[in-house]
Amino acid sequence: MNDKKFQRRLEGLIEDRHSGASELARLGLEVAAQCAQSAGAQKTIELRHYLAECAKALAAARPSMSILKNLMEEWKESLEVLPDDVEEARVKAAETALNLAEQSTRASFEAAALTSALVGNNKTIITHSFSSTVLEVFHLLKNRGVQAIVPESRPLCEGADLAERLSQWDIPATYITDAQVGLFAAHADIAIVGADTLLADGSAINKAGTLLLAMAAHAEEVPFYVCCESCKLWPQKEPPALEEMSPAELGTSPWPGVSVSNIYFDVTPAHLITGWCTERGAPDPEIGDRE
């Protein structure tokens, strides 16, 4: 992979508005593997240096998504123990990246499986945005009487992608504006969302609007679960920045003196979260059941 191609893939990750954090992290690891395979380095030390730079750039692509940072960090650490032979090192680095992606897929599936067991039969789930892990929860429950309430999730309405998938699986769903979440929370048995990042204080960063769903669920005494891989836990004390995207996504004409804001994520505090469902358990045994 030459520098130009790498930049294109990197920009693809930065611009991607439809993939969730887990999918983006796995795409990032695929790019990392391709970097390893095609790097022009003649010595392992050169390869390590080049790949460490790639990892750093990939990790920084989406600052609100801890999993990308965490998995890139883990991959970067594995570069320290590459074999001396540069060809072997190349193969090893690529393999490690793909293994990490596979572990992530497996962890995500396990989190979804534990969540689906928690939900049980004949339940109505309200969610927000499009999470590949929550999609897997619906897939696992599709012959078990599950129903869905799906907010559109402005500005780009990835809720529509979820509604389309649920329709293909014959899962009855109600599609609503984000503004109707307060009206519909009471119709759900359980609220389940994915996460871009989990924070050590028990809060969760997810697509803007998740906080409002959590408030509405709380008011209606509907349990609210965050379902994702445990490696979305943010390693630092200072929480990550909440990414802001182009105001043009709101599709408005510009008015003088009016700023259009498009912050993509919000933080749902721990006291509004019934529990995290990760591959380690549901609710997460490390955090305990906050219900």
Add this chain to the structure above:
Amino acid sequence: MNDKKFQRRLEGLIEDRHSGASELARLGLEVAAQCAQSAGAQKTIELRHYLAECAKALAAARPSMSILKNLMEEWKESLEVLPDDVEEARVKAAETALNLAEQSTRASFEAAALTSALVGNNKTIITHSFSSTVLEVFHLLKNRGVQAIVPESRPLCEGADLAERLSQWDIPATYITDAQVGLFAAHADIAIVGADTLLADGSAINKAGTLLLAMAAHAEEVPFYVCCESCKLWPQKEPPALEEMSPAELGTSPWPGVSVSNIYFDVTPAHLITGWCTERGAPDPEIGDRE
């Protein structure tokens, strides 16, 4: 006004998605006045009967908007004491309708004036949807350092109309998706919304999304006021139906098995409302300050 023209005006009121409840009530009274002026009745008793039917149809045009029902009811009662001379009766009925509309305009302005005094200088107001009374609050505060946070208010984004007006008045504003309300409530000093209907238990019916704003304001300890004319108070014990509009307004393709919901209004409970600001006072002395 012949029956066909009346039906057209009535349908105009039913279909109108951009005017607030007060504006629609005043439009309804204008239609009523025109009915009085142009009715073919030869005797006052015929005129009264015809106008009472018009009033009934107009009152039912927008079931979630108490003011339309209340003002039409008041007008209908006034028909009981029309003069015996049919031409005098015609003039009187039209005059009464236009007077009621004018009283409504005045009450709305007074509510806005009391609210603007309550807000004071150099404050940031967060609102939801487009209320002509809240617009008047901004107008009164435009040289007093007011700033605005304006959610788009899906599906038809009447927040954009408000942003445009604020821009024309040089009021600095931030335009956001409804999903960002949880992020922006903390940036406001005060939340002010209009209402389609006030209920006797202290709650308020307004455009869907208002409830979520109230929850977010409550969480951030931002005072939340409902500003409107007192004649929006619903007279019956049973609350009105929440109007549902065409799913097509969400602009999605239809998916088999997915129902698209477009409920236009939600109910904000009294415990999330700091106070009502009506022409009778701010907060409403009849209800008391619930702060």
